[in-house]
Amino acid sequence: MTSEAQTTNTTTTTTAATRVRAYATFAESLVRVIVDETNPNPDRANDVLSALRGEWTETMRELSSSSSSSSASSTSIIELLGVTSIGVVLSRTVRSCKRHGRTSDERTKWDEAVRLAGIILSSMKEAAANEEKTARVAKKSSASSYETVGGGGVGVGAEGPPSSTADFRARLVRQGKELYKDPPSLPPPGGGRTVTVQSTIVSTPPTRNASTGGLTFVAGYDADENLRSLLLRDFHPNRTPEEVLRAGSFGGTYFRAITSAVTNVRYSSSSALDDTVDPDWIAGLDKSTMLASSVYRPSINKYGVKCGGSLGMWESSGWISDADPYGWFQWYCRFYAGRRCSDDARQIGRWMGVAGRRGRFRSQLCNRIIAAKATANDASISPVIRQTLLPIGDWKLPRTCSTGTRGDEKMDERER
Template identity: 40%
Template structure:
């Protein structure tokens, strides 16, 4: 059916071009016959109010029928004026018929294009809604957006950035990092499948605060391991289950879980520096930062990486740390510069200097110490 219509439309378009556009003295009767044929082909029920899809957008794009009919209107009106000048009222009436039919053809084509576009959009929405209820990574941006909408998440990016592809977890875990007793900085070893780039990144990946220290100092407003529904995996997570497979039991001994770990309400008073910082889960998800291996985010990844798990997401996550808290990281550099501006080493622990950045860096596993400040000063020429 579609191929027959396509052939007819192509033939009719060629007739429009030949007899109307490229003919200096066309027969008004022949023009009327061609346009009537076009109308009967693309809109056999043009007298009804319903829009029947006869010609697809693809056929219109290939044949350029709409474009040719639009051009033909200019020619039809010119020929009508010539007939008016000649005083041929019969020809004028017929040219008016041609113009009216051409107008109706264009209206019909616009309606059919709009109807098909609407059907395509409705189909995409239906598919996205169906996919939004299925567990696993979203297949399309539309399905991901629908998940975020249904879960009433913040849409920081619209359309949302897709999450990373499914992450492969290495079977063999490595040991915990070594730690410099004086500086507190840690060194991590790569896994057997780690990329060359990750191995290079790890040379500068030196957090000086462990997951245990971060949680015990006070972080994330006490909400990090609250129960969530992940838009990335479309799975509901319970705090008790996630804590078991993310942190070591001794890390959180003595902590009030409801206040320090699983609170549903962000409380700045819980944080070490008594300020609020960071974005929502929806912001992280819609930005494409969350993977299926660690649906809670970077800190969950850090907890597991610290314990020796290695996976295909390590390179990306370490890279994110380097950009934020690494030797040239934006937050680390900003805070160090502010400390130097305030007087240098005597202000290294002054909580009055950018407590929000200090809390942010703590979430990334870093606090500014004299060692960190000295390294920055040497790098930027302040020492």
């Protein structure tokens, strides 16, 4: 590397580091002066926001200049927003300014603060969206930087699970994902290891209880006793994958194209459907609205409400493995079809925690039914919880729930 190149690289790195520190400081100031302050000063709030707007304008000018001169900044807009959380803080700032304005004699000043914060936030979102779009175009035009992998995925850099928390966080930030947990939890089983999938498919289909609708599954040939016990005693979802999809779930978006931070591979909707779903399960369904929509539509859902978190939330929480990069429902589809893997016990444990006999969502729903003295099929009681339970094969509730008994206990009693 020449001396001139070394100087340029050092200057770029220094500028990027300075920029990160500046926005981190602004984020701290906004929280201190506006968000967490019980008696905030609107003049001080506007001063901070005006300074931030000036800094953002200068940042955009510098990045534009760097782009036109073909010198790369070591911190992209998406990374800057992710590392400093300035976008999240600005969203909180807008809400706080509105709240302060409703109870203040200086409403006009708080309205100005809302306007300034909104302008900056909108500009940041637009810049991040443009950067992501530019990156997608660049990737498409540079086919040599991709590798086609099994299932129709397209690799972006090194494939496979992240080897460290730092590596995983960098992937999430680079992909513009939500860091629900920061630092993120490594995907199971952890340490860069992959899930082991059995080569033999279980050919025995699940059986169904005629009374409860609950399904009972057969364990794989090398399943341990713990898994066998879970399957026989506790894991009895009452909806098949086909029933979940036909009922209306995930706002119609589950099998959209995604880029996985767990595997570092981009999956098309067609490859995800081909690798996960039996064609008979989705025959007659409109894929563009019911299965692979890029837009979440609550109207698609059985209960007409929105629920669930982002892919980044699931990934950063350590809930998604490399075997099923779309998440729990993809695992369930494959498990239902006979695949068995080393991740089965964990996934069944997750189901038990929310929808099992004492699962928290199931218990909450039954307790609310009891409190309202309603029947179990009254969809006006907690439609969001009902929709949350639907994709994971919710239990059928008894037609009535007696008062005076905790919902989960009463339901357990009726199921025995």
